Amino acid sequence: MTDGATAKGEQTRELILTTALRLFRDQGYGKTTMRAIANEAGVSVGNAYYYYGSKDHLMQAYYDLLQDQHRAAVEPVLATEQAFVPRMTGVLRAWLEVAAPYHEFAGTFFKTAADPRSPLSPFSEESRPARDASVEIFRRVVDGSDLKLPPDLRSELPELLWLFQMGIVLFWVHDQSEDVRRTRTLIDRAVPLLDRLLRLTRIPGVRGVTKDVVSLIHSIKP
Numbered sequence: 001m002t003d004g005a006t007a008k009g010e011q012t013r014e015l016i017l018t019t020a021l022r023l024f025r026d027q028g029y030g031k032t033t034m035r036a037i038a039n040e041a042g043v044s045v046g047n048a049y050y051y052y053g054s055k056d057h058l059m060q061a062y063y064d065l066l067q068d069q070h071r072a073a074v075e076p077v078l079a080t081e082q083a084f085v086p087r088m089t090g091v092l093r094a095w096l097e098v099a100a101p102y103h104e105f106a107g108t109f110f111k112t113a114a115d116p117r118s119p120l121s122p123f124s125e126e127s128r129p130a131r132d133a134s135v136e137i138f139r140r141v142v143d144g145s146d147l148k149l150p151p152d153l154r155s156e157l158p159e160l161l162w163l164f165q166m167g168i169v170l171f172w173v174h175d176q177s178e179d180v181r182r183t184r185t186l187i188d189r190a191v192p193l194l195d196r197l198l199r200l201t202r203i204p205g206v207r208g209v210t211k212d213v214v215s216l217i218h219s220i221k222p
Helices: 003-027 034-041 045-051 055-080 084-113 128-143 151-174 178-200 204-220
Strands: none
Touching: 003 034, 003 045, 003 055, 003 084, 034 045, 055 084, 055 128, 084 128, 084 151, 084 178, 128 151, 151 178, 151 204
C-alpha cells in the first residue's frame, strides 16, 4: 500500500472507532449495531467490518487506545517521583483523567465486561495485550520506587497492583459523585494504607505471612 492509502486507512479506522465510542456512550453498548456505526461514520457496513470484525473488536481497540493514553499520561509521574505513594497515586489518578470521557457509558458496558465468558472481560485472553501493558506500568511503579520488598513479593506485586486498580475501576463505574470525587478520595486514602502494608512485609514476624500469601497466589493463578 502507498503511504497515502495507509494514512487514509488509519483515518477511516480512527473515524469508525471514535464514532462507535460516541454511540456506545449515547445509546448504550447493547443497542448499538455495526450498521448504525457504519451509517453514522459515513462508511459502508462492509468497510466497517473490514477494519473491525465485530463490536467486541471495537471495544478491544478502545482498551488499547485507553492503555496508550494512560501510558503517555503516567510518564511525568514516573520520571519525577520516587516515593511509592505519589507514584501509585499519580498512576491511578492519570487513569481517571484519560477514562473520564467514557464514564457515562461505563455502567452499561460493564454488564457485558463483567461476564467471565465475554471476550471483553479484563481477564479474558482477548484482553491480554491491554492487561499486560497495564501490568507493565505497575512494574515500573514498583521498580522505580523506594519500596524494599522480599523478592518473591516484588515479582508478584505488579499484577496485584493491577488487581487493585480493577477494584478502583469497579468503584469508579458506580461512582455518581461530582467529578468522581469519591473515587479520588478512595485513591488518596487507600494508597498510603497499601504503602504501609507493603513496608510491613520486611518485618521478620510478618515475613512468614507474606510467604503464605505469595504461595496462595501461585496456587490459584491459571
